[in-house]
Structure formats: structure tokens, C-alpha cells
Amino acid sequence: MGEAPAFVVDDLLQNQDGFGSKSKGCKITTTIGDKTYVIGGENDESTLSLEVQIFDKATGNWATPIVLGAKPSSCKGLSAVSLNDDRILIVKKGSTPDDCIWFLEVDTRFVREQKKIQGTDVVAWSKGARGYAEKPVVISGPSGVGKGTLISMLMKEFPSMFGFSVSHTTRAPRCMEKDGVHYHFTERSVMEKELKDGKFLEHALVHGNLYGTSIEAVEVVTDTGKRCILDIDVQGARSVKASSLEAIFIFICPPSMEELETRLRSRGTETEEQILKRLQNAKKEMEQGQSSGIFDHILYNDNLDECYESLKKLLGLDGAAAATQRSAPQGIDLPADHSVSKMDNKIIINCGTAELKKASKNLIVLDVSSLKGGAPGRTRGLDVYAIDSFSDGLNGINQPS
Numbered sequence: 007m008g009e010a011p012a013f014v015v016d017d018l019l020q021n022q023d024g025f026g027s028k029s030k031g032c033k034i035t036t037t038i039g040d041k042t043y044v045i046g047g048e049n050d051e052s053t054l055s056l057e058v059q060i061f062d063k064a065t066g067n068w069a070t071p072i073v074l075g076a077k078p079s080s081c082k083g084l085s086a087v088s089l090n091d092d093r094i095l096i097v098k099k100g101s102t103p104d105d106c107i108w109f110l111e112v113d114t115r116f117v118r119e120q121k122k123i124q125g126t127d128v129v130a131w132s133k134g135a136r137g138y139a140e141k142p143v144v145i146s147g148p149s150g151v152g153k154g155t156l157i158s159m160l161m162k163e164f165p166s167m168f169g170f171s172v173s174h175t176t177r178a179p180r181c182m183e184k185d186g187v188h189y190h191f192t193e194r195s196v197m198e199k200e201l202k203d204g205k206f207l208e209h210a211l212v213h214g215n216l217y218g219t220s221i222e223a224v225e226v227v228t229d230t231g232k233r234c235i236l237d238i239d240v241q242g243a244r245s246v247k248a249s250s251l252e253a254i255f256i257f258i259c260p261p262s263m264e265e266l267e268t269r270l271r272s273r274g275t276e277t278e279e280q281i282l283k284r285l286q287n288a289k290k291e292m293e294q295g296q297s298s299g300i301f302d303h304i305l306y307n308d309n310l311d312e313c314y315e316s317l318k319k320l321l322g323l324d325g326a327a328a329a330t331q332r333s334a335p336q337g338i339d340l341p342a343d344h345s346v347s348k349m350d351n352k353i354i355i356n357c358g359t360a361e362l363k364k365a366s367k368n369l370i371v372l373d374v375s376s377l378k379g380g381a382p383g384r385t386r387g388l389d390v391y392a393i394d395s396f397s398d399g400l401n402g403i404n405q406p407s
């Protein structure tokens with residue numbers, strides 16, 4: 007049980023607005039059921055990130071929950087609106103366009119699962135992002151089959167379309183490999199701590215080393231508007247399949263085990279012992295890849311160019327669409343001074359200054375009816391448009407301009 011913060015609960019509960027929220031400086035409270043969530047820093051921007059405490063009206067106790075996900079940095083002020091009683095939408099005042107909308111999940115599926123695992127109160131942060139992302143592509147297959155070669159070809163031909171999810175690994179770098187480009191090379195103890203902190207989407211022990219995809223590795227690619235490619239083993243693919251990340255799963259097979267061995271040996275990056283271990287593991291991976299039901303597509307990498315053409319075809323890259331340039335989704339430009347209200351699935355941000363009130367399009371509407379994803383990654387699918395409350399009236403809220 008934690009101590010009551012200086013921001014006294016009675017005061018909070020008496021002064022809540024119609025959305026169950028009340029703010030004071032950089033702190034805001036939102037009540038859902040019996041629980042009041044106190045979110046924010048002590049004073050303005052003096053703290054590094056927004057903290058969370060929970061007051062349970064039924065027991066009269068304060069709790070400091072386990073907070074998962076990257077936390078939003080502190081800010082000048084906050085607004086909050088509860089959505090579906092399972093998450094709280096937070097609008098940060100005076101923040102940059104890519105950092106102003108956050109979600110604190112308090113009872114989503116992910117949070118409920120984590121509460122069971124941790125046996126205590128858990129909440130999870132997820133940053134809001136405009137628009138949708140194309141499904142990430144998970145590519146698996148035995149070591150030496152040519153995954154990396156195919157991915158390099160794709161990234162070279164379509165640099166603005168694809169981005170690589172840079173995994174973490176505890177294995178030593180090969181001579182041409184660069185930290186942060188091919189992998190984030192890391193100490194086992196450091197990676198184990200980060201795993202415990204919930205920073206990874208998936209991880210597995212592969213050929214004797216730890217490998218893992220951090221949540222950030224996928225989200226930073228998607229934030230740029232690119233489609234994320236993951237090169238991970240079958241165990242990792244299984245974990246991603248069970249996660250909230252909707253992806254396309256592709257398994258690459260060699261033409262034969264003999265050819266696989268030839269490729270691994272001719273690559274010349276592994277010791278004899280490692281080659282034997284990788285070949286041994288390849289048998290298991292081939293079985294699982296072909297019969298586990300994880301994979302949407304199986305490709306045979308016999309002739310490299312033919313396999314690459316098949317890969318492009320199944321990713322829809324064999325026609326005019328392939329030429330489409332992607333651009334990063336825009337952020338949301340909010341004035342520092344605003345108030346927030348809610349109407350059905352729409353959050354109305356009233357750009358409150360007298361000057362802005364006079365300007366056209368003085369209301370910003372966040373449509374939250376089609377949100378996707380969420381903790382431990384971003385919450386995507388925010389639709390944002392501006393309307394003029396004077397000429398469009400509230401009817402304009404239902405008609406994006």
C-alpha cells in the first residue's frame with residue numbers, strides 16, 4: 007500500500023468534472039468504478055515522467071501500481087478522458103505534435119494478463135499515433151536459408167517502404183556487423199533486466215544465445231510510416247502470433263538440408279561447433295515451420311531471384327502499388343492552452359485562447375472509434391480533424407473536413 011500523495015483525495019473526488027477527471031498543475035485524476043487514478047508529476051516539468059497512483063474507494067487504500075511501457079515525459083499540464091472504462095486518454099499540454107496523446111491502460115486484455123502474472127496492480131502506457139500501419143512482416147526459417155539475403159534485397163529495392171526491426175542479441179558481433187544496425191549487441195544480464203521490465207515483444211534462446219525483438223524496435227519503424235520486417239526464429243514467430251501485433255508470417259525453406267549446410271559453411275561466419283548446432287536445430291525448425299499453423303506463406307529459396315520474386319508477389323509488390331512512396335504519419339499540433347471534452351467516440355479539444363477562438367477551425371476532433379494495437383506498443387488509428395464550432399456547429403463533428 008502506498009501513501010496518499012499531497013494532492014488530497016477528498017479534494018479530488020469533490021471537484022471532478024463531468025468526465026470523472028480533475029486536474030491540478032501537472033496532475034490529473036480520473037475515476038473509473040471504485041478506483042481513482044492520479045496521474046502526473048509533482049510540479050510542472052520538474053519530474054522526468056508522469057507517475058501513477060491509485061486510490062481504491064472501496065478499501066480506502068492507496069496503491070502504487072507496476073507501470074509498464076515507456077512513460078510519457080512530464081509536461082505543463084494534462085487533460086484526461088476515460089474510454090470504455092479500460093483506458094484513459096491523456097492529452098499533454100505544451101508538448102510536441104508526436105508526443106501529445108497517450109493512453110494509460112488500466113483494464114485492457116494486456117493489463118489484465120499482466121495483473122495475473124505480476125499478482126498486483128498493473129497499468130500500462132501506450133503512445134497514441136495517427137492512422138494505421140501496414141501489417142509487419144515476420145520472416146522465419148532455419149539458419150543459412152537466406153532470410154537476411156532476401157530482406158536485404160527488399161530493403162534495397164524499396165528503401166522508403168520497409169524498415170528492419172533491429173533485434174537485441176547476446177551473441178558476439180560478426181566482423182562486418184554494426185551495433186544498432188544489424189543487432190543491438192548486449193550483455194545477457196542487461197537483456198534479462200530489460201525482459202523483466204517488459205520491454206520486449208518476444209524473445210527466445212536460439213542456438214545458445216538470447217535474441218529478442220524490443221517493442222521499440224518495431225514501433226520506431228512503424229512511426230516513420232514504413233512496414234516493419236522482423237527476421238526471427240520460429241519460437242519468436244509463435245510469440246508474435248500470440249501477441250496483439252497483427253503480422254504476416256512467412257517461412258523460408260531450403261531446397262534440401264545438404265544445400266542448407268553448404269550455404270551455412272560457405273558463409274563462413276560460424277565455427278564448426280556452431281554450424282552443427284544450427285543444422286541440428288534446423289530439423290526441428292523445418293518441422294515446426296511447416297506444420298505449426300503459425301505461417302501464412304511458405305517459400306522455397308532454391309533459386310534466389312525466383313524466391314525474391316515470389317516474396318514480392320505475396321507482399322503485393324509486383325504491380326503499380328510498388329511505386330507508391332510512403333510518408334511518415336503527421337503528429338497532432340495542439341495549442342498549449344486547450345480544454346478537452348468527450349462526445350460518443352470523439353474527443354473534442356477546444357483551442358481555448360481568445361485568439362484561436364476567433365480563428366477558423368477552433369475545435370480539434372480526435373475520433374477514437376477505430377483504435378488498434380495498444381500496450382505494450384503504440385495505440386494507432388487516431389483520426390484527427392479540425393472543425394469550426396461557429397460555422398460547422400457540433401454537426402461538423404460528424405463530418406471530417
Ligand SMILES: Nc1ncnc2c1ncn2[C@@H]1O[C@H](COP(=O)(O)OP(=O)(O)OP(=O)(O)O)[C@@H](O)[C@H]1O
Binds near residue numbers: 148150153154156
Ligand atoms: N538461393 C540461394 N542460393 C545460394 N546461396 C544463397 C541463396 N540464398 C542465400 N544464399 C547464401 O546463403 C548464405 C546464408 O544466407 P543468409 O545469411 O541470408 O541466411 P539467413 O537465413 O539470414 O541465416 P541466419 O538465420 O543464420 O542469419 C549467404 O552466404 C547467402 O549469400
Ligand SMILES: Nc1nc2c(ncn2[C@@H]2O[C@H](COP(=O)(O)O)[C@@H](O)[C@H]2O)c(=O)[nH]1
Binds near residue numbers: 147208
Ligand atoms: N526469436 C528471435 N529470433 C531472432 C531474433 N533476431 C534474430 N533471430 C533469429 O536468430 C537466428 C540466428 O541469427 P544469427 O544472426 O545469429 O544468424 C536466426 O534464425 C534469426 O532469425 C529475435 O529478435 N528474436
